[in-house]
């Protein structure tokens with residue numbers, strides 16, 4: 001990059017920092033994209049003149065609202081809710097809802113920004129958004145969850161709709177929470193419409209949606225390995241998380257002959273040298289979904305496994321790594337440990353799980369590294385297909401949707417290769433995903449003029 005563009009990039013980032021004080025996650029997400037986009041638009045005056053990137057880092061709107069609810073002891077509780085609608089140039093806003101104590105405006109702005117690129121990469125007509133609340137569902141009863149979801153939707157319904165904004169699940173929001181929110185939307189509006197995705201199949205949900213993010217991440221990994229003449233069969237893998245994405249990624253890895261060594265939650269991780277096969281994954285699913293238990297209980301059930309309290313799995317030696325829990329869970333030292341232990345490929349099931357310094361370690365070591373906006377796009381892609389099925393009042397079968405997901409992930413991989421091939425045999429998947437995602441949204445914005 002020429003010195004003048006370096007200066008422009010620094011000036012641009014300085015402006016982002018000034019306008020978004022203290023929003024570290026959002027600034028990090030913009031930083032990761034800006035460098036690649038500056039390189040790409042260096043000789044493309046139309047994007048400069050229209051201030052496209054400057055406009056993309058300013059969300060269309062950020063809605064913040066109070067969520068009051070009553071707990072089981074009849075105490076009134078107050079939470080904050082948000083919906084960040086980042087960009088709807090190529091389709092209605094689309095992105096998940098997260099319920100977690102760590103949720104704040106910065107986290108949701110970063111997620112909505114990333115979502116804009118991710119949704120563009122899928123090739124489907126979806127803009128980028130994200131929402132959520134600092135509500136912690138972990139220690140709540142089922143009726144408390146219901147009351148909270150209903151209260152949350154009582155405000156959110158004004159800002160969403162099948163052609164406006166279509167939320168889905170994310171951390172802390174699964175099919176139970178989607179059901180409560182969908183029911184409340186239907187009650188308030190008296191309309192049955194595809195306003196949320198990730199619904200149960202009984203009322204308009206798509207088959208393959210629960211599996212799509214984890215399966216898609218492993219398919220992306222497969223495509224990367226295949227591109228470099230390798231495959232998953234016979235390889236060991238470490239996975240973080242024990243939620244929707246982690247467990248479906250684990251399932252797919254097993255099906256393709258991989259051996260999963262670890263799973264985790266926010267308290268620690270389990271390492272099972274014998275491998276966490278299909279039966280054990282089913283047991284963890286029941287533990288997490290039915291008993292709402294902790295991953296530490298795994299070692300009481302399966303001898304030979306070890307539990308590491310307060311630790312992350314990245315120092316366990318393995319060929320492949322899939323961070324599937326949360327943002328910034330894989331730091332520089334973890335990345336170095338992975339590389340030193342011979343890891344050849346990383347595919348992110350979570351959004352921005354690797355810090356900027358961690359990403360640099362992977363790139364410097366020239367190992368295959370797929371950022372979340374590419375690797376975990378399978379979830380939102382099948383959500384896009386759920387929107388199509390709802391609009392047409394039809395339901396496609398598992399096999400058809402599985403084939404569509406495979407094709408979509410292959411297509412996203414190809415786009416990354418097209419824009420990320422450095423010409424010396426190394427594919428920079430971050431650059432590929434950033435540029436391919438940017439270009440489609442930017443061209444649509446150019447067509448609209450100054451709006």
Ligand code: NDP
Pocket residue numbers: 102169170171172173213241242243244245246264265266267324325326327329349350351376377379380
């Ligand atoms: P779930 O709520 O189903 O599971 C999240 C898992 O991550 C749990 O095991 C949770 O442990 C762990 N976790 C959450 N926060 C932390 C933390 N701060 N530190 C350590 N572990 C943590 O969420 P999903 O599986 O749906 O989502 C996981 C990631 O994938 C997120 O980054 C999400 O944005 C991303 N994603 C999800 C998609 C989807 O379709 N669901 C689509 C695309 C991306 P605990 O139970 O202890 O909190």
